[in-house]
Amino acid sequence: MNRNYKVKIETEEEFFTDLIANAEKLDKGVIPEKTVERISFPDLETFYSYCTPKRLQLLKELHKIGCVSINALASHLQRHYKNVFQDVKTLESAVLVEKTDKGQYCVPWDEFTATVKL
DSSP states (O other): OOOEEEEEEOOHHHHHHHHHHHHHHHHTTOOOSSOEEEEEESSHHHHHHHSOHHHHHHHHHHHHHOSBOHHHHHHHHTOOHHHHHHHHHHHHHTTSSEEOTTSOEEOOSSOEEEEEOO
16 A cells, blocks of 8 residues: 555645645646645535544454455444445545455545644
């Protein structure tokens, strides 16, 4: 796994300013040592709507057990399939969970870092 993933709380303007700065570095031939995947949320409320305590626990357990079906994950978590399905789909839409070619779901990074500007 060993992929780097960042979660940021930032405005759309801040996101694009950072994106342009990184593009300018690439134009100058400065290539980062390691690719950093990231997702941005406009505010903490939106972040918390995606990353509820149950969903964070789901992420931890899914990382621990590896790629599995939603049914297997629901059994492992001892939660109702419908609720786990909804949580996985929500996390997938936020790109916090990935679906494999075999239709299983996984968390392909060892940790994610969340950054909040005050």
